[in-house]
Amino acid sequence: RKEVEQDPGPFNVPEGATVAFNCTYSNSASQSFFWYRQDCRKEPKLLMSVYSSGNEDGRFTAQLNRASQYISLLIRDSKLSDSATYLCVVAQGSQGNLIFGKGTKLSVKP
């Protein structure tokens, strides 16, 4: 089983749609979780951390289910500018090194 698994997509959605990405991780000892966004040919940028209680930042909502080892990202009212690849990231080990999923590609169309 891969350490961090994501549906590669692509997800093609119209503007204004709600879209959800899911991610599973294999190491139950993982301690921190993040979503990053990567635009084409650019560096990954931190979108949000994921907390056990779930957290929201504007149109973005992240959820963590430790029992199922499952992380989700919900984007509401999607914009053209949301088009990017979304990376699920898990921190584990004594150094807290990050394990990156391969990403889910989102394309928002007018």
Add this chain to the structure above:
Amino acid sequence: SQTIHQWPATLVQPVGSPLSLECTVEGTSNPNLYWYRQAAGRGLQLLFYSVGIGQISSEVPQNLSASRPQDRQFILSSKKLLLSDSGFYLCAWSVSRGNQPQHFGDGTRLSIL
């Protein structure tokens, strides 16, 4: 605020030539530093990380090496590049506590001919 600088942005090198990519961080002390490679259509692969000056941990055996001569400077090197070294190289930093998010430089796109 903290900033990370990575250069050059693009590089075209012949097979067998040496490589040196440099990364510097400003606005923080004693950061953890990381080098990643992202091959076309692939995920991020951690190459090296460093928790302090002169301390380098290698994640995968390879044709590359890393050095940290100063607290906020991280260098990726190779004596002889291979075709398989092509890719997008990213430097990142995080605070020295574990399990913190990492922040990336703009990356270097390396093409080997």
